[in-house]
Amino acid sequence: MPRVLRQELDSRSTDTVLLNDGQHLTLEIVGYTFEGGAHGSPTAAVLTFEASTGKPLTWDDLVTDTTALKVVAEKKFKEVRQTFSTQQMIPSLLSLTIFSNSSSPIIMD
Numbered sequence: 001m002p003r004v005l006r007q008e009l010d011s012r013s014t015d016t017v018l019l020n021d022g023q024h025l026t027l028e029i030v031g032y033t034f035e036g037g038a039h040g041s042p043t044a045a046v047l048t049f050e051a052s053t054g055k056p057l058t059w060d061d062l063v064t065d066t067t068a069l070k071v072v073a074e075k076k077f078k079e080v081r082q083t084f085s086t087q088q089m090i091p092s093l094l095s096l097t098i099f100s101n102s103s104s105p106i107i108m109d
C-alpha cells in the first residue's frame with residue numbers, strides 16, 4: 001500500500017482599520033493560505049465602505065478627478081521606485097494597476 005503523506009492546511013487573515021472617519025470605513029485585509037506544495041499563497045485587499053450603510057464603495061464612488069489621481073499616483077510611484085532595485089521592482093510593476101472611470105488602466109510613464 002502506498003504511503004500517504006499528510007500535510008497541514010493553513011488559512012489565516014488579519015484586518016487593520018486604515019480609516020474610520022464616520023463617513024467611510026477602510027480596511028486592509030491581509031491573508032495567507034497554505035494548501036500543500038512548496039509554498040503558500042499570500043493575499044491582500046483594501047476595501048472601503050460607506051460607514052452608515054455598510055455599502056462597499058468603488059473607485060467611481062471615491063474618485064471624481066482621475067487626472068488629479070494620476071498626478072498624485074505617479075509622484076508616489078516615482079518616490080517608491082527610487083528605493084527598489086530593478087529586480088525587486090518588476091513584480092510590483094506587473095501588479096500595479098490604477099483604473100479610471102472607464103475601467104481602462106492609467107498608464108504610468
